Amino acid sequence: MSYNQINSDIWVTEHISPYDIFHHGITKVFIHRQTKFQNMAIVESGPNGKALVLDGKWQSCVGDEFTYHEPLVHPACIFHGDPKNILILGGGEGATIREALKWNNLENVTMVDLDGEVVEACKEHLGEIHQGAFDDHRLHLHIIDAFEFIEKTDMLWDVVISDLSDPVEGGPSSKLFTKDFFERIKKILSSQGIFTVQAGPTGPMELELHVRLINTLRTVFPYTHSYTSYTPSFVSPWGFGIASNNLITLPINPKDIDTVLIKKTTANFKMIDGVSLLGMFSTPKFLRDAIADQFDKSLCQKLH
Numbered sequence: 001m002s003y004n005q006i007n008s009d010i011w012v013t014e015h016i017s018p019y020d021i022f023h024h025g026i027t028k029v030f031i032h033r034q035t036k037f038q039n040m041a042i043v044e045s046g047p048n049g050k051a052l053v054l055d056g057k058w059q060s061c062v063g064d065e066f067t068y069h070e071p072l073v074h075p076a077c078i079f080h081g082d083p084k085n086i087l088i089l090g091g092g093e094g095a096t097i098r099e100a101l102k103w104n105n106l107e108n109v110t111m112v113d114l115d116g117e118v119v120e121a122c123k124e125h126l127g128e129i130h131q132g133a134f135d136d137h138r139l140h141l142h143i144i145d146a147f148e149f150i151e152k153t154d155m156l157w158d159v160v161i162s163d164l165s166d167p168v169e170g171g172p173s174s175k176l177f178t179k180d181f182f183e184r185i186k187k188i189l190s191s192q193g194i195f196t197v198q199a200g201p202t203g204p205m206e207l208e209l210h211v212r213l214i215n216t217l218r219t220v221f222p223y224t225h226s227y228t229s230y231t232p233s234f235v236s237p238w239g240f241g242i243a244s245n246n247l248i249t250l251p252i253n254p255k256d257i258d259t260v261l262i263k264k265t266t267a268n269f270k271m272i273d274g275v276s277l278l279g280m281f282s283t284p285k286f287l288r289d290a291i292a293d294q295f296d297k298s299l300c301q302k303l304h
Contacts, residue, residue, distance in 0.1 A: 012043070012053055014235070017205060022235045024051070024058060030125045035117040038165075042125045048233055050126055052093055054118070054165055062128045064232050065095050068198075070271040071229040071280055072240060073099035076159045076194040078260055078277070079248050083158040084108070085190075089146040089176065090164040092118040094130025100161075101136055102266045109139055116143040146176055147184075156190040162197035166209065177213060182220040186245070194244045195221070201236035202228050202287055210239040211290045217243045226291060227280045229271070239287075250281055 010026040028044035041053040049062030060068060073096060077083050086100045088111045100109045113119050119141070123134050133139065142149055146164070162185075164176055175181060177197070185195050197217070200209035210226065217224045221243035228237045242248060251257055254274025261267055261274075 016235055031121050035115050037115045040118050042121055060093055061233050065129055066270040067229055067231045069095040069099050074272045076196040076242055077103055080158050080192055080194050085157050086159045087157045089162045093122045093126050094133045096163045097139055098131050098133040101133055104264055112142045112146050112149045114145050150184050153188055157188055158190050158193055160185055160195045166200055179216050179219055186220055197241045199239040199241040202239035203236045204286055207290055211294050214241050214291050215294050217241050223248050226283050229280055254278055
């Protein structure tokens with residue numbers, strides 16, 4: 001289908017590869033500001049609705065953010081079974097805490113974000129996304145570097161979720177995707193604790209970051225898994241990594257997952273159910289092969 005009518009004069013242009021670009025048409029700019037850490041914009045993006053853009057990179061939009069945030073949060077919670085304490089690193093829009101708060105027995109969700117200006121702007125302009133989650137009494141919000149918070153916390157967490165922007169070299173998140181940081185995460189997990197990290201695109205031509213992250217997790221945690229969800233405004237299937245000190249076992253019957261969600265959550269989902277979860281964890285062969293190939297090469301280098 002082609003369109004001859006162009007309804008936007010402002011565009012956010014993302015370079016998907018050296019040969020591919022994608023344009024998001026913008027109809028209104030609510031706020032555009034250089035914070036202490038990054039360039040921030042909250043915009044209206046036509047059919048996608050309001051969106052957050054950081055350093056020129058599309059973060060999420062009203063139209064399809066649930067295809068990212070539900071897969072980010074709920075698999076770890078399902079595997080844990082009954083999370084009481086959840087730690088979220090990043091997550092400025094508030095959608096990640098919104099999803100965590102759907103778990104009925106949750107006592108505390110702590111969100112740690114470096115950039116308070118982004119959080120405040122999202123509170124004001126992205127109510128369609130956070131849906132009042134910032135006002136929940138179970139939320140504890142800390143405007144601080146995640147590395148510093150991890151060093152100081154004396155709690156053991158049932159679920160830790162890394163919802164940080166991609167680790168651009170020299171960027172504010174780059175040190176939070178390293179083996180050293182993952183080892184620090186491992187120390188603050190409860191006995192049944194689970195760690196989830198957003199892990200970049202997983203398309204065949206752009207999977208290098210995801211492969212590296214999954215293999216870095218594998219050097220720290222005995223049990224890891226790569227899984228994906230397609231988010232249309234990201235122009236790619238998006239990858240996540242889940243890791244634990246305990247075996248991560250996925251129920252074979254989707255109805256068993258549905259039963260957990262009905263009993264233990266508000267069950268207000270657009271994306272997650274038993275069928276979709278099994279689909280997300282059916283990692284494509286080319287991606288599994290790439291992860292295994294790099295892991296094997298790294299092992300050979302160590303042995304020699």
